[in-house]
């Protein structure tokens with residue numbers, strides 16, 4: 445082995461989600477002159493306990509966790525950040541003095557990219573979806589002082605869980621719409637976010653939204669990053685909206701994770717270029 449083992453971070457979970465991250469992180473390590481490695485490790489759900497014992501035994505410096513481990517990993521950690529505790533999900537683990545601390549950078553990454561186009565404080569926001577990505581984004585937007593958040597989800601029970609977190613723990617004005625048809629957006633909404641997996645791997649997939657109700661005053665964001673120009677974003681652009689693609693969120697959550705592990709600020713442009721190269725955009 446030609447390098448010290450303590451400078452390894454890993455991505456455990458679905459390797460399809462991990463590979464672009466590996467490409468992006470390793471480019472950023474090189475650009476920052478850091479001799480670190482980012483490993484992508486496929487860990488089946490039943491093997492997470494063993495994998496975490498290995499994580500500790502091999503003194504990994506940190507890691508990302510993707511589906512299906514974002515919630516399950518919590519029982520193997522020593523502590524959680526406030527945001528990760530509120531979300532009940534971890535996508536990033538940092539090792540501090542031998543202790544494994546769970547963080548959640550997904551929502552922070554999204555809010556950072558949103559701030560480049562609009563201040564989320566006092567904004568009226570609609571989020572499609574109530575899964576892991578929606579939960580991370582909604583909690584961070586609530587913490588950032590959003591005026592109100594409407595969750596639109598297909599499955600009521602999942603939507604209700606997120607609504608309870610927003611109303612009772614984040615103390616944010618929020619409501620839930622259980623979807624049975626295309627959702628119509630009120631004129632005074634400022635931010636519309638697709639946080640469902642609709643559009644992943646299918647540039648023509650349609651989210652359950654009446655695009656005729658999108659107005660030029662709205663910012664429309666999509667968490668789906670492959671392909672990044674989703675049908676929703678293309679429709680929104682055509683209707684004069686400002687748009688934000690899922691690559692921006694993916695880059696920003698990686699920038700935050702990189703800084704947490706290395707205490708070095710990476711160049712987001714290097715990371716975005718690496719992602720675009722990997723995805724052949």
Ligand code: NDP
Nearest residue numbers: 573574575576577578598599602640641644667690693694
């Ligand atoms: P989850 O499986 O936790 O949640 C999926 C959500 O999509 C649920 O709300 C689900 O509704 C909804 N959904 C899925 N299919 C449909 C459908 N046909 N009609 C209506 N609703 C649907 O996934 P995640 O939240 O973890 O991930 C969602 C997306 O976010 C993925 O594409 C992922 O790649 C992306 N992502 C992007 C990141 C980035 O950095 N850009 C970071 C993290 C995730 P229901 O509750 O009814 O099942």
